[in-house]
Amino acid sequence: MRIKPLLPLGLIASAALVLTACSTGGTDAEAPETTEGGTLVYATGDAEPSCLDPHVGGNYPQALISTQYLEPLVGRDASGTITPWLATEWETSEDGLTWDFTLKEGVTFTDGTPLDAAAIKANVEHLQDPETQSSTGYLAVQKVAEVEVVDDTHARFHMSAPDSALLESMSQQWTAIQSPAGIERGMEANCQAPIGTGPFVVDEWVPQDHVTLVRNEDYQTPGPENDHDGGAFVDAIEWRFIPDAATRNAALVSGEVNIVDNPLPADIVAAEAGDEISHIDAPRPGAVNRIELNSNQAPFNDSKVREAFIRAANPDAGIDTLFQGTAPRSHSPLSSIEPLGYSDESLFAYDLDEAAKLLDEAGWTEGADGVREKDGEKLTVRFPVSTNQSTATEQSLFQQIQANVAEVGFDVQLEPLDLSSWYGALAAHEYEAVSAPYTKVGPDVLRILYHSASLVPAPSGYFANLAQLNDPELDALLDEASATLDADTRAGIYEEAQQRILSTFTVLPLYDQQNHFLTQGVDGVTTLGTVATPTFVNAKLTA
């Protein structure tokens, strides 16, 4: 009687396993026939945007979807070179205080409003208006004092200080250009259906279910990834929100959807092994995924303790096994796709003896329970984890690191928290270690994350410098890089800045911010060289 109840459950589970095992056969396909038209179905596992206008707030889910209907002033290719888009050319004055942009002629937004210099001005003002409640876009245009309308196709940016990151900032989806008439409708209407120049137009948004995007019949501004004249091939995109990764994969496998993002590592590996599903690996730019150690309070205000933690962490094995080879280890503060990223593997070599020695030197002695102590204090590390931003796989990795550093006497307390509580813990400085993603185009993200100015919290309580570095020399380097327009000099300064950051042992780089897509029944999906969002302008469904 105790055994029987489990029988049906066991039968279902084993049937499921058998069926899974059988499915990897796959047919050997010739090049699939593609067709024009049809509806492409995209299933996202990122949070549903609360507003489809990426000027408002400004997070990755908004960048993902708005790539389909809004276009930025400039693009960036895979090598990091800025390319023309809505602006065909640009020029800066010698002092870096004015930028002249020439706009592509004859372009209109999908509501018929012309794309002119006045539109660019209206967009920058929209980003800077407190009522827009912008955070990412606001930071991107912080040094723009005013946009002057020279004539219809010429906009002049007057800067309050030179900004070597301006083009990178303006290539991001969070500063993409919208119809001024659309913005005029007010936030509620504009959040529902922003109006841009992109290959698709927002048609309908059913919250928690899907957004329907229809083809822009008058598409005129091919972006850097467009390989043909004219607009998109598919008639429409159904952009669906499917939070559960296993469900998303089931929907892909069964043909309900053509593209999924945020797949599980095992599903990526299975896709790579078969023929039916294709895999696109497009790491996000900006900062790498990393653990930062709070250098402003005990015990990590001692560089030796920080180094001991990093020497003992040994994340390699965990990254290999948990991510099944889909996430290469990083040794840089910047994403591997940032051309100016600097790596130094030697700083992160696994060495338990060295770690123990460093802790001995720092005066932390082993207690009875294996946790080190000093002056009656335990070597405790509070590590709040945002369950909204950290995947289950990453949380397993943190647990492995927790076990690894325990060997030299660290007591890491992982605290899984929802987003608001997590922000709360950071704002109250109730953390010694933390992992926070940050996506931005270009190395200027270093200024946001490690400049002492970022120690000052916004009134909402959040500050970006979570390592709490307060180093005037580093500040000077980051300011100088930001003001330096000469590419080679700038690269040199950023290298020096990164060396400086890594040598503080406040940063343990782990792997790129993961951005994988699996596709089935569709060809021609590419990702932009900016924030690695997918574009479907070349996509064709396969028959």
Next chain:
Amino acid sequence: MSTPKSIAVAVLNKLGAAVLVVWLTATVVFLALRASGDPLEAILGGPGSQASPEAVAQARADYGLDQPFFMQYLSQLWRVATLQFGDSYARKQPVADLLAANVPPTLVLATLAFVLAWVLALAATLAASTARGRLGRAIRSALTGIETVSSVMPQFFLGAVLILVFASQLQWLPATGGASGGARALILPVITLAVPIAGYLAHVLHGPLTEADTAPFATTARSRGASESRVLLRHTLRHAALPAISLSGWAYGSLLSGAVVVEVLFARQGLGRLLLEATTVRDMPVVIGSITIVALLYVVVLIVTDIVERIVDPRGTARRELASSGSDASTEVVA
């Protein structure tokens, strides 16, 4: 007898309780949300948010967050009392619109699951009670097993297995409830929600039915020449169903909350998912609006259950009325 007047009195009592429930719910939710974080995150776009001081000040003023704590509480209560929940912090849309879009799908899901749960529970119980001999014993022990497993089965696990088998592998049914999924997309989520409740109901039905089968009134009926099926349908089942009906209010309520898991798993639009997402970002108007609606729905369900109970078993009503009029409540009323 169950008179319209007695029903009306009972309904009024329940409505009084409903007001209390909604007020308490609104208060607890308000305090919990305010105690656990600043809703400005939701307003200003969440992760990585480094809004300008101007934007933060603007948002604070726009949403009344610069008001004293008690004023915020009062205005929240006023909104609940008038069912005017204001605009969502995160979605910049009226909460009423969000509720209008999300309540119907959840009601459809929960109601279908409720009906299926009763059908499954009745079918299982009847099969177990009517089969005789060795076959009957075998069915009964198998059912007891299934009842036990299904009532403890975590919904996310059951749902995941169903998706794996019927969507991923066999590809008979869609995994998700997208706009294109239609009615077929309801099948797996409804089963997922219904099975644990069915197990519970079957459990509750089974015992009293066995008991009733040997009770004097069943024997009397048989001695009057009633057939077995007549005894079952007219007498014993009616008696046995009462505890299950009483539990139905609770069961329906648990379906409404169980909808969170199922809606996320099957990517369905609905109240559960709305509530979950709003809670993670402290979107207070949405959380308070959704919870108030759930509380109200729950109260309605309890009232309906009460009425159904009175119709199915007038004796209970008579007992209650005798009790309330001070007479000897133990007086046996003959069926």
